[in-house]
Amino acid sequence: QKNSxxxxxxxxxxxxxxDGFQMTWSVKTDDTPMPLGSMVINSVSQxxxxxxxxxxxxxxxxxxxxxxxxxxxxxxxxxxxxxxxDSRSLIFELxxxxxxxxxxxxxxxxxxxxxxxxxxxxxxxxxxWHFLTKTFTAYYRxxxxxxxxPQWQYAFTSYGVSPQAKQWFNMYKPITINTALLSEETDSxxxxxxxxxxxxxxxxxxxxxxxxxxxxxVSQKSHTxxxxxxxxxxxxxxxxx
Numbered sequence: 001q002k003n004s005x006x007x008x009x010x011x012x013x014x015x016x017x018x019d020g021f022q023m024t025w026s027v028k029t030d031d032t033p034m035p036l037g038s039m040v041i042n043s044v045s046q047x048x049x050x051x052x053x054x055x056x057x058x059x060x061x062x063x064x065x066x067x068x069x070x071x072x073x074x075x076x077x078x079x080x081x082x083x084x085x086d087s088r089s090l091i092f093e094l095x096x097x098x099x100x101x102x103x104x105x106x107x108x109x110x111x112x113x114x115x116x117x118x119x120x121x122x123x124x125x126x127x128x129w130h131f132l133t134k135t136f137t138a139y140y141r142x143x144x145x146x147x148x149x150p151q152w153q154y155a156f157t158s159y160g161v162s163p164q165a166k167q168w169f170n171m172y173k174p175i176t177i178n179t180a181l182l183s184e185e186t187d188s189x190x191x192x193x194x195x196x197x198x199x200x201x202x203x204x205x206x207x208x209x210x211x212x213x214x215x216x217x218v219s220q221k222s223h224t225x226x227x228x229x230x231x232x233x234x235x236x237x238x239x240x241x
Contacts, residue, residue: 005090005107008118011136019043023148036168039148040095041140047092050104050123051085082129083108083121094120094139100151101125103132103139122153130157147172 007015014021020043026033042048083089083106090107097103101124109115120139122130132153133139146152149172151165161169 006116008105008116008136011105011118014041014136014140015044020046025148036150037148038098038150039143040097041143042094042096047094047105050091050093050102051089080119080131081108095143097122097153098150101153103153105136122156124154124157128157132156149173 006012021039021041023037023039024035025037026035028034083091083104085091088109092105093102094105095103101122104121104123106119106121107115107117108119109117118136119134120132120136122132124130130153133142146155149165149168151161152169154161154165155169160166
């Protein structure tokens with residue numbers, strides 16, 4: 001009501017479920033947790049408007065509208081028209097990006113009546129605009145997909161993320177940061193793991209049991225001869241007596 005504008009339907013439904021969102025995660029280095037990822041959607045009370053007031057408390061201090069570069073190309077080719085810090089646009093901060101810039105909800109046509117059409121833009125520290133998505137839902141998916149890694153919004157700029165942030169991307173989101181390589185070599189990120197080699201059972205050498213030498217069977221003929229020999233010896237002993 002204060003700014004005479006209506007929230008887009010998807011963002012309104014989001015705020016009906018939860019008044020903002022913040023999630024951080026850490027990694028362990030030398031058994032010490034280090035904060036790394038941060039995903040933030042400002043609450044309704046923190047949905048501050050940009051460009052409406054002076055950056056300083058001094059009289060006649062410059063505003064963001066005074067610092068705006070009018071020499072930027074506006075909507076040439078496939079590039080969407082950039083937001084303005086003056087009364088032509090309404091800009092609200094969605095994510096402070098830990099000081100690396102600002103993700104903003106932009107009403108690009110605020111005169112004479114605020115248009116309900118909104119877009120999500122990224123304002124870097126040099127006050128240059130970079131288009132992100134047309135809807136809040138699409139931006140929310142980007143936020144989750146990039147895991148809130150540091151400076152992930154700079155992946156959508158012409159100069160890209162910093163070398164330090166690129167190392168984190170290579171560790172946790174290698175496909176996202178190597179999209180050019182993925183388009184050139186389709187098999188670069190294909191899992192080439194051969195399950196037959198990984199789960200191949202080790203061939204155990206069978207233990208050979210020593211077989212005892214089998215005794216040859218006593219033939220019936222030898223058994224008969226032994227019996228007759230024994231009988232004759234007994235008969236001889238009895239005749240001697």
